[in-house]
Amino acid sequence: xxxxxxxxxxxxxxxxxxxxxxxxxxxxxxxxxxxxxxxxxxxxxxxxxxxxxxxxxxxxxxxxxxxxxxxxxxxxxxxxxxxxxxxxxxxxxxxxxxxxxxxxxxxxxxxxxxxxxxxxxxxxxxxxxxxxxxxxxxxxxxxxxxxxxxxxxxxxxxxxxxxxxxxxxxxxxxxxxxxxxxxxxxxxxxxxxxxxxxxxxxxxxxxxxxxxxxxxxxxxxxxxxxxxxxxxxxxxxxxxxxxxxxxxxxxxxxxxxxxxxxxxxxxxxxxxxxxxxxxxxxxxxxxxxxxxxxxxxxxxxxxxxxxxxxxxxxxxxxxxxxxxxxxxxxxxxxxxxxxx
Amino acid sequence: xxxxxxxxxxxxxxxxxxxxxxxxxxxxxxxxxxxxxxxxxxxxxxxxxxxxxxxxxxxxxxxxxxxxxxxxxxxxxxxxxxxxxxxxxxxxxxxxxxxxxxxxxxxxxxxxxxxxxxxxxxxxxxxxxxxxxxxxxxxxxxxxxxxxxxxxxxxxxxxxxxxxxxxxxxxxxxxxxxxxxxxxxxxxxxxxxxxxxxxxxxxxxxxxxxxxxxxxxxxxxxxxxxxxxxxxxxxxxxxxxxxxxxxxxxxxxxxxxxxxxxxxxxxxxxxxxxxxxxxxxxxxxxxxxxxxxxxxxxxxxxxxxxxxxxxxxxxxxxxxxxxxxxxxxxxxxxxxxxxx
DNA sequence: TTGTACGCGTTATCAA
DNA sequence: TTGATAACGCGTACAA
Numbered sequence: 001x002x003x004x005x006x007x008x009x010x011x012x013x014x015x016x017x018x019x020x021x022x023x024x025x026x027x028x029x030x031x032x033x034x035x036x037x038x039x040x041x042x043x044x045x046x047x048x049x050x051x052x053x054x055x056x057x058x059x060x061x062x063x064x065x066x067x068x069x070x071x072x073x074x075x076x077x078x079x080x081x082x083x084x085x086x087x088x089x090x091x092x093x094x095x096x097x098x099x100x101x102x103x104x105x106x107x108x109x110x111x112x113x114x115x116x117x118x119x120x121x122x123x124x125x126x127x128x129x130x131x132x133x134x135x136x137x138x139x140x141x142x143x144x145x146x147x148x149x150x151x152x153x154x155x156x157x158x159x160x161x162x163x164x165x166x167x168x169x170x171x172x173x174x175x176x177x178x179x180x181x182x183x184x185x186x187x188x189x190x191x192x193x194x195x196x197x198x199x200x201x202x203x204x205x206x207x208x209x210x211x212x213x214x215x216x217x218x219x220x221x222x223x224x225x226x227x228x229x230x231x232x233x234x235x236x237x238x239x240x241x242x243x244x245x246x247x248x249x250x251x252x253x254x255x256x257x258x259x260x261x262x263x264x265x266x267x268x269x270x271x272x273x274x275x276x277x278x279x280x281x282x283x284x285x286x287x288x289x290x291x292x293x294x295x296x297x298x299x300x301x302x303x304x305x306x307x308x309x310x311x312x313x314x315x316x317x318x319x320x321x322x323x324x325x326x327x328x329x330x331x332x333x334x335x336x337x338x339x340x
Numbered sequence: 341x342x343x344x345x346x347x348x349x350x351x352x353x354x355x356x357x358x359x360x361x362x363x364x365x366x367x368x369x370x371x372x373x374x375x376x377x378x379x380x381x382x383x384x385x386x387x388x389x390x391x392x393x394x395x396x397x398x399x400x401x402x403x404x405x406x407x408x409x410x411x412x413x414x415x416x417x418x419x420x421x422x423x424x425x426x427x428x429x430x431x432x433x434x435x436x437x438x439x440x441x442x443x444x445x446x447x448x449x450x451x452x453x454x455x456x457x458x459x460x461x462x463x464x465x466x467x468x469x470x471x472x473x474x475x476x477x478x479x480x481x482x483x484x485x486x487x488x489x490x491x492x493x494x495x496x497x498x499x500x501x502x503x504x505x506x507x508x509x510x511x512x513x514x515x516x517x518x519x520x521x522x523x524x525x526x527x528x529x530x531x532x533x534x535x536x537x538x539x540x541x542x543x544x545x546x547x548x549x550x551x552x553x554x555x556x557x558x559x560x561x562x563x564x565x566x567x568x569x570x571x572x573x574x575x576x577x578x579x580x581x582x583x584x585x586x587x588x589x590x591x592x593x594x595x596x597x598x599x600x601x602x603x604x605x606x607x608x609x610x611x612x613x614x615x616x617x618x619x620x621x622x623x624x625x626x627x628x629x630x631x632x633x634x635x636x637x638x639x640x641x642x643x644x645x646x647x648x649x650x651x652x653x654x655x656x657x658x659x660x661x662x663x664x665x666x667x668x669x670x671x672x673x674x675x676x677x678x679x680x
Numbered sequence: 681t682t683g684t685a686c687g688c689g690t691t692a693t694c695a696a
Numbered sequence: 697t698t699g700a701t702a703a704c705g706c707g708t709a710c711a712a
Contacts, residue, residue, distance in 0.1 A: 011689090013688095013689060013690090014689065014690065015689085023698075023699085024698070024699045024700075025689090025690080025691095025699090025700095026691085026692080026693095026698070026699060026700080026701090027697085027698060027699075029690070029691060029692080030691095030692095030697095030698090033691085035691085035692080036692085036697090036698095037697055037698090038697075038698085039697060039698085042697080042698085054481075054485065056458055056461070056462045057462070057689075057690065058404075058462065058688085058689050058690070059403075059409070059462040059463035059689095060400050060403035060404040060409065060463075060688080060689070060690085061404060061688075061689030061690035061691085061704095062689080062690055062691080063399075063400035063403075063690085063704090064398075064400040064401060064404055064688090064689075064690065064691090064703095064704045064705065064706090065689080065690040065691040065692080065703080065704060066690080066691070066704090067691095067704070069399070069400065071443070071463070078429070079425050079428060079429050079432070080425075080429065082422075085419050085420075085425045088419060089418070089419050089420065089446070092419070092444060092446050093446070096445070096446070096450065096456070101443050101445070101459070101460065101463060102443065102444050102445075103411070103441050103442065103443050103444075104432060104442050104443075104444055105436070105441070105442075106429070106432050106433070106436070110436065116436070118396055119396075119441070120441065121396065122396045122397065122398065122399045123399035123400075123411070123441060141394075144394075145394065146351075224619065224623070253623060257623060260625075279564065280620055280623070283564070283593060283597060283620070283624075284623075285625055351705090353704090353705060353706085354705065354706060354707095355705085363682075363683085364682065364683045364684075365683090365705090365706075365707090366682070366683060366684080366685095366707080366708070367681085367682060367683075369706070369707060369708080370681095370682090370707095370708090373707085375707085375708080376681090376682095376708085377681055377682090378681075378682085379681060379682085382681080382682085397705080397706065397707095398704085398705050398706070400704080400705070400706090401688090401704075401705030401706040401707085402705080402706060402707080403688090403706090404687090404688045404689065404690090404704090404705075404706070404707095405687080405688060405705080405706045405707040405708080406688090406706085406707070407688070
């Protein structure tokens with residue numbers, strides 16, 4: 001028993017197993033994969049040799065011969081907040097269940113994104129890409145290529161399978177709820193970066209209801225820190241809005257922190273809402289009113305769609321929208337006890 | 341221009357590029373990799389053909405020829421909390437910078453972990469594995485194999501490179517600080533699962549200072565929810581401890597929630613401390629006293645150590661401990677204004 | 681400066 | 697039931 005591994009460099013090969021078992025490599029392959037007939041005692045010999053040599057087929061050899069990598073990739077901007085991590089959890093779980101490995105790529109602050117994506121594309125059978133993580137032309141290149149592709153949180157796009165959570169209706173419902181609290185002057189904090197992305201849909205939905213009563217204000221990023229900084233300016237000066245509708249929960253948590261810092265009460269002095277329903281939204285004080293988005297399910301469905309695409313099970317529905325749910329807690333305004 | 345990709349199945353091959361450019365595959369390879377001499381105009385022709393055909397070398401072919409995967413793996417239990425995600429961020433960043441892809445594997449709730457790890461091991465040049473994610477015999481198998489291996493948050497182990505944050509001293513410092521607040525009856529919530537893991541070191545350090553004054557209490561998991569449930573029982577009954585020292589921040593946040601639910605004030609009625617200094621620790625109310633652990637750095641150093649191991653730059657220090665820092669906020673007890 | 685040809689580790693076809 | 701052997705796509709001595 002020598003402790004060599006079957007990794008590419010200097011690993012045990014199928015030839016050594018074959019020699020040790022006194023058979024040909026074809027027989028070893030058949031015995032291991034269960035393809036084709038193998039006599040019971042022959043199989044025994046082979047399995048023994050495999051065990052003694054600790055043989056694992058070289059993945060590169062298998063990939064080359066099989067014509068597939070048995071791996072899928074996923075591209076996201078970063079993993080700092082809960083959102084992408086949650087989606088990744090769902091994606092990894094399903095992909096792994098389907099017998100494929102998961103290769104990740106974070107694009108945040110990295111330069112030739114095109115090269116990185118190409119490199120990744122070359123080692124997987126399919127790719128899931130978050131909207132807004134990759135320049136449009138690179139997406140175009142991917143779409144043009146024959147590589148199975150799913151775009152997460154992305155608007156419908158011809159030639160690609162897209163997937164996202166519902167934004168517009170939930171945004172309307174949220175705006176209506178806030179107006180019901182009697183708020184009149186709103187700010188949408190975390191203004192959208194790109195037309196058609198998730199945040200843009202939320203903004204459009206909110207504006208459709210509130211019209212000129214809501215003003216968009218940008219943040220540097222969709223993070224707690226950015227929300228905090230933006231809110232210090234927003235809430236500290238004159239003309240403080242009555243309600244701050246945030247692009248997402250992290251920004252909203254930053255606003256709550258800023259309000260506390262400024263000695264303002266949420267929701268009495270200012271109402272705050274988020275989006276996503278990350279875990280901290282429930283734990284925040286006051287509890288954060290938000291829109292729940294099925295983050296893991298988003299990743300899981302992306303993985304399943306990709307699998308179907310790879311297995312070429314016909315053309316599948318090219319766009320899918322997952323349901324969301326308004327979660328009313330205490331940050332949006334006072335509710336009568338026993339009510340909603 | 342035909343939109344075929346260079347993925348394994350049916351991709352454009354180097355032969356087609358060579359034919360189109362009117363050269364041999366050797367020249368194409370040289371032109372692309374910069375190995376060996378190529379005439380300027382020849383290179384032009386090759387690059388043009390590459391662009392027109394959208395050629396990307398098949399990763400499987402390259403891996404087989406080069407004898408390396410240009411990919412590293414990482415094994416963790418799950419990605420639910422910030423801890424593993426943060427370490428992963430550091431790991432991915434450095435690994436990517438070093439020109440390698442990152443393949444992830446989550447073991448939580450998955451069954452033949454040994455098979456999954458073997459599968460992963462077969463497609464990477466090196467592996468980072470969190471302590472306690474993989475059965476001991478599987479770790480043994482990995483150590484015995486020739487695959488470069490780094491164990492994160494793991495005790496020193498002959499034959500493997502290990503890496504962890506400092507626990508014992510910080511735990512002592514924390515315990516001493518708490519005793520300084522006048523607390524006398526302690527619970528360590530989130531009792532260790534395994535001897536020698538991070539939490540065990542924390543527990544040992546705390547007990548070394550507090551002796552019989554501290555009692556270990558287990559939680560189902562190291563999560564907010566588990567901490568919450570455990571704390572409901574712990575704080576709701578008789579004999580409530582004066583201070584709850586938690587295995588990590590998430591459990592501690594659960595305790596704070598439970599205290600609030602029970603109408604108890606932190607730190608007045610009960611002091612609470614965590615470990616890790618995740619972002620929510622700062623945002624919690626009261627601010628959570630904790631021990632800061634350099635999570636990203638842990639991942640980054642694991643990646644670098646693995647790289648050195650792979651490039652065979654001699655035997656490197658086989659165990660490394662990263663510094664931690666006691667972060668005193670308000671959850672551990674009242675501090676004089678202007679103090680600490 | 682360029683091309684031929686072999687090797688990398690598998691899978692799978694086709695004879696035997 | 698088994699064994700030669702031809703792909704698979706690429707890198708690279710070695711020869712030209």
